[in-house]
Amino acid sequence: MSKLRLRTKLCDMLGIEYPILSAGMGPTLLGEKTGAPVELVVAVSEAGGMGVLGGSGFTVDELRVAIREIKSLTDKPFGVDLLLPKNIDLGGAMGQQGPEEVPLSEVLKMIPEAHREWVQKIKGEMDLPDVEIMMRTNTTTMRPKESVQVCIEEKVPLFCAGLGNPGFMVDEAHAQGMKVLGITGNAKNAKRMADSGIDLLVAQGHEGGGHTGRIGTMVLLPAAIDAATPVPVIAAGGIGDGRGLAAALTMGCIGAWVGTRFLATDEGGALDINKKKIVQSSDEGTRVSTAYTGKTLRASYNKYHDLWAGSGLEPLPFPTQIVISSTLLAAFIDSGKEDFVGGLAGQVSGIIHEVKPAAQVLEEMVAETIDILKNKLPETVKM
Numbered sequence: 001m002s003k004l005r006l007r008t009k010l011c012d013m014l015g016i017e018y019p020i021l022s023a024g025m026g027p028t029l030l031g032e033k034t035g036a037p038v039e040l041v042v043a044v045s046e047a048g049g050m051g052v053l054g055g056s057g058f059t060v061d062e063l064r065v066a067i068r069e070i071k072s073l074t075d076k077p078f079g080v081d082l083l084l085p086k087n088i089d090l091g092g093a094m095g096q097q098g099p100e101e102v103p104l105s106e107v108l109k110m111i112p113e114a115h116r117e118w119v120q121k122i123k124g125e126m127d128l129p130d131v132e133i134m135m136r137t138n139t140t141t142m143r144p145k146e147s148v149q150v151c152i153e154e155k156v157p158l159f160c161a162g163l164g165n166p167g168f169m170v171d172e173a174h175a176q177g178m179k180v181l182g183i184t185g186n187a188k189n190a191k192r193m194a195d196s197g198i199d200l201l202v203a204q205g206h207e208g209g210g211h212t213g214r215i216g217t218m219v220l221l222p223a224a225i226d227a228a229t230p231v232p233v234i235a236a237g238g239i240g241d242g243r244g245l246a247a248a249l250t251m252g253c254i255g256a257w258v259g260t261r262f263l264a265t266d267e268g269g270a271l272d273i274n275k276k277k278i279v280q281s282s283d284e285g286t287r288v289s290t291a292y293t294g295k296t297l298r299a300s301y302n303k304y305h306d307l308w309a310g311s312g313l314e315p316l317p318f319p320t321q322i323v324i325s326s327t328l329l330a331a332f333i334d335s336g337k338e339d340f341v342g343g344l345a346g347q348v349s350g351i352i353h354e355v356k357p358a359a360q361v362l363e364e365m366v367a368e369t370i371d372i373l374k375n376k377l378p379e380t381v382k383m
C-alpha cells in the first residue's frame with residue numbers, strides 16, 4: 001500500500017501500522033480446523049494489521065506447529081485466540097484424559113436420552129445416513145491449560161480469550177512481553193475483565209458472527225468504553241468496511257476486530273459453501289441459534305435452525321451440544337442437504353459481495369476510513 005497513515009494507540013501497543021485485527025475464528029462448520037488459519041494471519045499481519053489465529057479447533061500440538069509456522073512466514077506481530085472455560089483449573093468441559101479421538105456415535109450414547117432420541121427421530125424422518133466421524137478430545141478447547149502454556153512458551157505477541165476471562169495469566173504473559181486481550185458482549189463483563197488486568201478489551205455486539213450476546217454494537221461500544229476505562233476498547237460485530245471502522249473510532253474505540261469480512265477472503269478458512277452463503281446473503285441472512293454449541297451463536301440462516309427450534313429441547317451445555325450438531329451436520333452434508341447447512345457468520349454478510357484477498361480488504365478499509373474522517377465528515381458536518 002502506498003503509505004497511508006491511520007494510527008491509534010492500538011498501533012503503538014501492538015507494534016502494527018493500522019488499527020485492524022482479523023478476529024480469531026475457530027471452525028466455521030464441520031470439516032475445517034479453523035476460520036482464521038495461518039495463511040490469513042500472515043496476510044493480515046504482513047499488510048500492516050494484526051492477524052489472529054483461531055486456535056480453538058487445533059490440537060495442542062497443532063497449535064504449537066501453527067504458531068511456529070506463522071513465525072517462519074512473517075516477522076510481524078500476530079495473535080492467538082483460544083476459547084477458555086469459566087474455570088481454567090477445571091479444564092474443558094469434557095475432561096483431559098482418555099483417548100485422543102473417539103467415534104462421535106460413541107459420544108452420542110452419553111448425552112441425555114431425550115436429546116439422543118430427537119437426533120434419531122430427525123435421522124429417521126429425513127432418511128439421513130449414519131456418517132461416522134471421529135471427535136477429537138485433545139483440542140485446545142478441551143485442554144485449555146496446556147494450550148495457554150504453549151502460547152506463553154512461544155511468547156505469542158497477543159493472547160486473545162474468545163470465551164472466559166484471561167486475567168489469571170496476565171502476569172505470566174507480561175513477563176514474556178506478551179499482551180492479553182479479552183472479549184465481552186456486555187458492560188458488566190467489560191468491567192469484570194478490565195479489573196482483572198487485561199491490556200485490551202474487544203466489545204462484540206449482537207450483529208457479530210459466532211458466539212454473540214444480546215446488545216447491539218451501537219449501544220455496546222459506549223457502554224463498554226465507560227465500564228472498562230482505562231482499558232482501551234476495540235470494536236467488533238458488524239464491521240465490514242471503512243464506514244464501520246470510522247464509526248467505531250468516532251465512538252472512542254482504538255481499533256476494530258473484524259471476523260466475517262476476513263472469513264470471506266481468499267485466505268479465510270471457511271468452506272467454499274460457507275463463503276458463498278456470506279456473499280449471497282442479505283442483511284437478514286443470519287440468525288442466532290443455540291443449535292450448534294449450546295451457547296447463542298450467529299450463523300448463516302439454514303433449516304437446521306428451525307429443526308432445533310422445533311425440538312422443544314433445552315440446549316446441552318457448551319460444548320456438549322456440538323455432539324448433536326456435528327452428528328446432524330455430517331449427515332446433512334453427506335446427503336447433499338445444503339438447505340440445512342450454514343457456517344458461522346455475522347449480519348455484516350449483507351454488505352459483503354465478493355471474496356477477495358485479505359490484504360485488499362484491509363487496504364480498502366484503511367483508505368475508506370481515512371477518506372471518511374478527512375474528507376466526507378467535514379463535508380457533511382458543519383460546526
Ligand SMILES: Cc1cc2nc3c(=O)[nH]c(=O)nc-3n(C[C@H](O)[C@H](O)[C@H](O)COP(=O)(O)O)c2cc1C
Pocket residue numbers: 023024025026027028035054055056081082083161162163183204207208209210211236237238239257258259260261263343344345346347348
Ligand atoms: C466463523 C467464525 C468463527 C468464530 N470463532 C471464534 C473463536 O473461535 N473465538 C472467538 O473469540 N471468536 C470467534 N468468533 C467471533 C469473532 O472473533 C468476532 O468476534 C466476530 O466475528 C466479530 O463480528 P463480525 O463477524 O461481524 O466481524 C467467530 C466468528 C466467526 C464468524
